[in-house]
Amino acid sequence: MKSAAIFDLDGTLVDSGSAYFSAERDTLAHFGYAGFTVADHSSFTGMGMEEMWKEVAATWGLDISPAELLKCSNRFYLRHAREGVRVFSEVVELARMLRDAGFAIAVASGSSQEVIEVVLSCTGLDHLFPIRVSAEEVQQGKPEPFVFLEASRLLSVEPDRCVVVEDASVGVEAGLRAGMRCVAVTAAAALAHPRSACAGRLLLAERDVLDARAVLRWITQGEGVVRPGMVDS
Template sequence: MNSSRAQAPSVLFDLDGTLVDSEPNAYESARLLLERHGVPDFTWEQNARFLGISNREALTVLRTEYGIAASVDELLTGQDAIYLELARTSTEAFPEMRTFVEMLHGRGVAMAVASGSPRAAIETVLKGTGLGAYLTEYVSAEEVAHGKPAPDVFLEAARRLGVAPAGCVVVEDAAPGAAAARAAGMRCIAVPYVPATAGDPAFAAADLLFPGGQGEFSAQAACAWLLP
């Protein structure tokens, strides 16, 4: 067996904003849901503070802030339905991230997705973008006790791959996810979805940072760093 393959770390990808540009769909699903519950004009800027955390946690905050009568479970079911409809038709993978996944696959690197999205949404997005051909293992925050910035989803992904946390590298676009990677004892490649947030302490602590976000990310550079 090739020794470089045997020693290669496993790679755990966040999904939304990291592998795929699904944040517009996530925002639109939240906006439409809130509109149905009497909250008009929910803006992109208001939504931005929830980047990187699970829908359940975000909806718990929004329900309290806006005094929404429906339960968190009802809200979550409603948003998931809206998001899935959007995801089926309008989710695109970031081209350089697709290249990165393909390069790692070609080198025999074990990979998984660890996301705050529901399993149904993860499956829909991976299938629709074709990334599911390479990323067959995925963990949703709904399957663990706590979402990011807690490390649970990454630790569960490592467990399913049969590797120690120290043998994993996380790829993340949001500060809570980068913090979760560190809490899990994993290295982190940070590609901020919002480049202006690159100075966040969680990103500053990343092992490899592309401060310009997807516009700066290079599959070749990331692969060279990961697999010297």
């Protein structure tokens, strides 16, 4: 029976956090608002970009539409992305291994379709991910499950045959709510605090010691293959 792996893009496949922060800061500065900090950026990590700008506009009391903010931030982000973003090589290796093992592969991201296309092209990953889904194509972004369910539909794979690879808690929540298993590529500090007890459905894998082969075995064989730096909950 066919299986699939659905990867988040930003923070999972590519280290784009600094580029997004710069784009968000530049956008607010463009409209005359200063003081956007790294902490502000971090508080919105994992959200779809449309939802993020709705929250920013409401929190900061901006008299600018979220759509206009999003359009501006995408323009700034694309400029930064074309200057180069770093790939997380071990996560990319996991994607290649899953593809070679016969898994259908997709990207499902909170970013716009244009951003997804540019980042995949700039990093040379476009050939690896023929199916790309943006949150702008579904009714709501993460933590709602729709972006992953749409990827499942396009791949013609039932949700319970899909595994999601994510870095953000809202993405993990979206994957689990979609009825999929999930690999959370996370920082060491988060390993001791799983978000939910989903027996056999959630693997927390420490990014700094990520072992793509061990994660592949967990995905394909299930429990009993957890290694140091990995927590199966």
